Amino acid sequence: MRTYGFLDPVVLARIDNLELLARTVVDGFINGLHRSPYLGLSIDFAEHRPYMPGDDIRRIDWRVFGRTDRFYVKEFEADTNANFIAILDISRSMDYTSDGISKLDYGRYLAACLSYFSRQQRDRVGLVTIDSDVVEMVPPSAKHLDIVLHTIDRISPGGRGELEVPLLKIAEAIKRRSIVALISDLYQEPSSVLRALKYLQNKGNDVLVFHVLDRAEIDFPFEGAVNMEDLESGERIPVVPERQRQKYLELMRAHLGEIARLLAESRMDYFLFDTSQPLDYALFKYLSRRESLSRVR
Amino acid sequence: MIGFSFLAPVFLIGAAAIAIPVLVHLTHRQSKDAVRFPSLMFLAKIPYRARRRQRIRHWPLFLMRSLALALLVAAFARPLLEDVAASAGALVSARELVILLDRSHSMAYGNRWERALAEGREIVGGMGADDRATLVLFGERAAAVSQSTSDRAALLAALDAAELGYEATRYGPALQLAREIVERADRPRKEVVLISDLQRTGWDDQQVIGLPEGAELTVVDLSEKEALNLSIASATATRSRTADREQAAVTAAVNNHGTAAIEGLSVRLLVDGQEVGVEKISLAPRSSGRVRFEPFNLPGRPLSGVVRAGDDALPEDNEFRFVIAKSDPVSVLMVGSGARSGTGNLYLRRALEIGTEPGFRLTERSLSQLTLADLGEQRVVILNDVSYPAGTLGRRLGEFVGNGGGLLMVLGRRSRPEGWPTEGLTLLPAKIGGTTDRSAMGGGTLSYVDYDHPGLELFQAPRSGDFSAARFFRYHRLELKDSARALASFDDRAALLAEMRHGQGTVIVWASGLENFWNDLPLQPVFLPLIQQLVNYLARYVEPRSWYRVGEVLDLSDGSLGGGAALSAAAELVVRRPSGERVLLRPERESHYLALDKPGFHEVRVAGGSGEPALTVAVNMDPLESDLAALDLEEIVGTLTYEGGESAGTPSPVQLSAEERERRQGLWWYLLVGAGILLLSETYVSNRLSRAGR
Numbered sequence: 001m002r003t004y005g006f007l008d009p010v011v012l013a014r015i016d017n018l019e020l021l022a023r024t025v026v027d028g029f030i031n032g033l034h035r036s037p038y039l040g041l042s043i044d045f046a047e048h049r050p051y052m053p054g055d056d057i058r059r060i061d062w063r064v065f066g067r068t069d070r071f072y073v074k075e076f077e078a079d080t081n082a083n084f085i086a087i088l089d090i091s092r093s094m095d096y097t098s099d100g101i102s103k104l105d106y107g108r109y110l111a112a113c114l115s116y117f118s119r120q121q122r123d124r125v126g127l128v129t130i131d132s133d134v135v136e137m138v139p140p141s142a143k144h145l146d147i148v149l150h151t152i153d154r155i156s157p158g159g160r161g162e163l164e165v166p167l168l169k170i171a172e173a174i175k176r177r178s179i180v181a182l183i184s185d186l187y188q189e190p191s192s193v194l195r196a197l198k199y200l201q202n203k204g205n206d207v208l209v210f211h212v213l214d215r216a217e218i219d220f221p222f223e224g225a226v227n228m229e230d231l232e233s234g235e236r237i238p239v240v241p242e243r244q245r246q247k248y249l250e251l252m253r254a255h256l257g258e259i260a261r262l263l264a265e266s267r268m269d270y271f272l273f274d275t276s277q278p279l280d281y282a283l284f285k286y287l288s289r290r291e292s293l294s295r296v297r
Numbered sequence: 298m299i300g301f302s303f304l305a306p307v308f309l310i311g312a313a314a315i316a317i318p319v320l321v322h323l324t325h326r327q328s329k330d331a332v333r334f335p336s337l338m339f340l341a342k343i344p345y346r347a348r349r350r351q352r353i354r355h356w357p358l359f360l361m362r363s364l365a366l367a368l369l370v371a372a373f374a375r376p377l378l379e380d381v382a383a384s385a386g387a388l389v390s391a392r393e394l395v396i397l398l399d400r401s402h403s404m405a406y407g408n409r410w411e412r413a414l415a416e417g418r419e420i421v422g423g424m425g426a427d428d429r430a431t432l433v434l435f436g437e438r439a440a441a442v443s444q445s446t447s448d449r450a451a452l453l454a455a456l457d458a459a460e461l462g463y464e465a466t467r468y469g470p471a472l473q474l475a476r477e478i479v480e481r482a483d484r485p486r487k488e489v490v491l492i493s494d495l496q497r498t499g500w501d502d503q504q505v506i507g508l509p510e511g512a513e514l515t516v517v518d519l520s521e522k523e524a525l526n527l528s529i530a531s532a533t534a535t536r537s538r539t540a541d542r543e544q545a546a547v548t549a550a551v552n553n554h555g556t557a558a559i560e561g562l563s564v565r566l567l568v569d570g571q572e573v574g575v576e577k578i579s580l581a582p583r584s585s586g587r588v589r590f591e592p593f594n595l596p597g598r599p600l601s602g603v604v605r606a607g608d609d610a611l612p613e614d615n616e617f618r619f620v621i622a623k624s625d626p627v628s629v630l631m632v633g634s635g636a637r638s639g640t641g642n643l644y645l646r647r648a649l650e651i652g653t654e655p656g657f658r659l660t661e662r663s664l665s666q667l668t669l670a671d672l673g674e675q676r677v678v679i680l681n682d683v684s685y686p687a688g689t690l691g692r693r694l695g696e697f698v699g700n701g702g703g704l705l706m707v708l709g710r711r712s713r714p715e716g717w718p719t720e721g722l723t724l725l726p727a728k729i730g731g732t733t734d735r736s737a738m739g740g741g742t743l744s745y746v747d748y749d750h751p752g753l754e755l756f757q758a759p760r761s762g763d764f765s766a767a768r769f770f771r772y773h774r775l776e777l778k779d780s781a782r783a784l785a786s787f788d789d790r791a792a793l794l795a796e797m798r799h800g801q802g803t804v805i806v807w808a809s810g811l812e813n814f815w816n817d818l819p820l821q822p823v824f825l826p827l828i829q830q831l832v833n834y835l836a837r838y839v840e841p842r843s844w845y846r847v848g849e850v851l852d853l854s855d856g857s858l859g860g861g862a863a864l865s866a867a868a869e870l871v872v873r874r875p876s877g878e879r880v881l882l883r884p885e886r887e888s889h890y891l892a893l894d895k896p897g898f899h900e901v902r903v904a905g906g907s908g909e910p911a912l913t914v915a916v917n918m919d920p921l922e923s924d925l926a927a928l929d930l931e932e933i934v935g936t937l938t939y940e941g942g943e944s945a946g947t948p949s950p951v952q953l954s955a956e957e958r959e960r961r962q963g964l965w966w967y968l969l970v971g972a973g974i975l976l977l978s979e980t981y982v983s984n985r986l987s988r989a990g991r
Contacts, residue, residue: 037741052711062405065685092335094335096333096334096335103335108527140689185335185336187335187336202676214335217334217335220416222332226331226332227331228331228333228334228340229331229332229333229334229336230334230336231333231334231335231336232335232336233337235337236331237337237340237341239332239340244340244343247343248339248340248343250344251339251342255339
């Protein structure tokens with residue numbers, strides 16, 4: 001059984017240097033795995049398959065030909081230098097915290113860690129920040145980690161959140177298949193979320209969705225009559241939490257369930273985090289997915 | 298059924314304040330600062346209906362706050378308890394009760410008093426909310442010990458404080474007081490409850506007792522079928538004198554009020570605590586007898602005597618107390634015409650010499666022998682058919698009368714008033730208009746005697762003295778002065794006896810001589826008491842009483858009580874009552890009245906004086922109180938009359954007394970306390986909820 005010493009995001013928040021933070025998380029995570037930092041590189045043999053016309057004759061395994069008198073082609077693990085693009089939702093709704101760090105900070109750390117980790121995997125890393133549009137975009141490159149981290153460091157909350165427009169733009173901008181990680185609180189209708197993500201998936205990208213929520217958004221622990229203000233729209237409505245909690249939780253569960261169902265059906269990976277969960281736990285989730293995706297057939 | 302009204306209903310406007318907690322609990326107090334939330338997309342989907350929003354939360358807290366406010370409002374509005382049923386039927390059911398509780402001493406027989414108190418408590422306990430009652434205690438007199446009230450606690454307290462008295466029973470004053478109370482009452486039903494042993498002696502058949510029309514008389518009869526009682530009704534002393542010694546023989550009247558005969562009852566006489574005689578007596582049922590004890594010597598000081606017999610359920614009347622002292626004879630100076638052997642003074646002398654109650658110390662002088670010294674210690678001077686002394690003697694005699702002495706002027710054949718000096722004529726109540734001689738016609742008779750006069754009232758009763766038998770042959774015609782008063786007149790309207798005040802003394806003139814010459818009155822039986830009565834009157838003699846009845850009041854400033862001048866002049870007197878209690882009286886401040894409220898010996902001493910009491914007063918129960926025979930209820934009912942009264946049968950709204958209103962509106966205190974408790978509880982619950990909310 002693997003055990004991980006997860007790091008509390010609140011503790012990590014004290015680290016001002018985003019790179020140091022990412023390295024702390026990722027290195028600690030990797031050390032914990034006791035695995036080679038070069039996992040997924042193309043030196044790993046996968047399997048043999050019969051030669052098909054058009055295959056590169058250089059990939060014919062002559063030793064097998066010598067023993068079997070048949071042409072087999074060697075297949076290796078995934079190719080190197082995949083694109084990793086972190087899409088970070090910086091809409092106002094992400095700038096919320098009930099206790100500890102905000103969703104935006106959590107998203108920043110997560111994006112930094114994922115980028116750093118990907119870079120360790122020799123992937124090209126890029127970053128896109130969005131609200132209702134693309135705010136900032138760092139194209140994926142093997143040299144852009146610093147820019148990515150710097151961009152993440154400068155992030156400030158944007159305006160209203162909207163996925164379709166920016167994701168459509170991103171999908172059009174990505175020229176190469178990429179691993180796209182969307183970090184967002186997904187405050188849209190699940191169908192709308194799916195529709196937006198489909199733009200990316202339809203371009204051949206692997207889409208991972210990191211759904212970040214605050215614990216208060218999940219449990220709705222409020223008491224007493226309150227006026228609640230929408231962080232994005234500024235709209236206020238009176239709320240009696242005691243009376244509305246049950247319905248809220250039902251709606252939230254239905255929302256999360258629907259998103260999970262739709263994304264699963266669309267073969268997109270979906271991870272739900274609350275901001276109290278350790279970042280390396282998110283990395284672990286990502287790594288598991290990355291491993292399964294890295295096989296090239 | 299109990300209902301409410303309010304003394305200050307304007308405060309009920311404050312009930313609108315109950316809307317405050319309603320609003321508070323409906324509107325849900327919202328934070329001043331809005332809570333920022335990432336997205337309201339779910340909350341906006343949750344129907345936020347007004348009805349739901351207006352549901353009251355924290356019901357216990359809301360109820361506490363509302364109830365506390367309601368109680369406060371109600372307390373300020375001063376709720377008044379009203380008996381709704383009574384308000385519907387009050388006009389016909391509210392009663393004015395007068396409880397007449399007999400506290401006369403006959404109620405001490407057996408357990409009558411305890412039963413009477415129990416009955417009284419039961420009656421008070423049975424009072425309705427709108428009933429009012431007055432407790433009247435009565436013996437000889439009646440007094441309401443409580444005002445008309447519906448406060449049962451006050452009535453019960455008055456009953457608890459009631460004490461048995463020593464007075465006799467008189468129903469008249471009690472019923473009269475009850476009548477006055479129910480006549481004033483505004484309750485439609487009037488009820489008089491008589492709790493008594495119905496002693497017959499307390500009922501005056503001649504007295505007509507009226508109650509207002511519609512008033513009911515309820516009698517609680519506490520008498521027993523058979524009440525045995527023995528009593529000493531009186532003790533009288535018969536005096537006898539031998540030389541300088543005076544003796545008294547006591548005769549006691551013993552009554553057997555029971556239906557059983559008494560044989561060989563020992564009756565004892567105690568004088569100054571020492572038993573001086575025991576006599577036996579047998580008494581038939583419901584009879585009385587007398588025992589006479591051997592005489593005993595009377596010393597110079599008063600003696601306290603007690604006659605005692607038997608022992609029964611009413612012990613107080615088994616004793617009879619008296620005080621007896623050597624008599625103080627009235628000193629009389631009789632100025633006659635000649636020697637002692639003569640007949641001029643004979644009848645007068647004899648009449649006075651045989652007097653014992655009181656005795657007379659008679660000094661006889663002829664006009665020529667009379668000196669100033671003879672007037673010294675006299676209380677009465679009789680000028681028996683002599684001229685008025687002239688000169689200094691005449692003036693001193695005038696002064697003697699002016700200072701309170703008595704002068705009897707007997708005008709006969711030798712007095713010759715026309716030749717009297719001026720002083721004599723001034724003292725004479727009448728001018729002398731010559732002599733009337735009726736001997737030829739067999740003499741005149743008396744046609745008028747003023748029996749209302751204190752000196753003659755003894756003869757008022759039938760067979761108490763017959764003046765009509767006397768014949769008057771000659772007499773001086775008296776022309777009465779304006780200030781004079783005729784006490785007896787002849788059939789020709791000429792006055793025989795006339796009186797006139799002079800200074801502090803009194804002068805009586807007799808116009809027909811007292812020597813069996815001008816009239817034959819000295820030979821009539823009435824002569825002797827007449828002379829004694831006239832002299833006693835002139836001497837202002839009052840027979841000292843050997844005992845008093847419970848309930849009498851003694852005026853200690855009255856010199857005739859026997860206490861002497863020291864008692865009259867004392868600045869402070871100390872009275873030792875039979876119970877041993879000492880009471881200080883200050884006669885100069887007019888507190889010289891001694892209420893004789895208990896039987897026994899009351900001893901009066903001059904404060905700071907010697908140990909011997911200046912006056913001892915024996916007090917006994919009214920002998921009538923010893924007769925426990927009960928009255929027939931029908932007699933009472935038959936004697937009562939009902940008179941139409943203004944309020945009888947005309948129900949009027951029940952007016953509550955001030956204290957009754959206060960009692961009924963006292964509810965506001967409880968409401969205020971309840972509100973306070975609720976507010977404290979509200980604070981506690983509110984804090985708990987607030988902490989839980991955080």
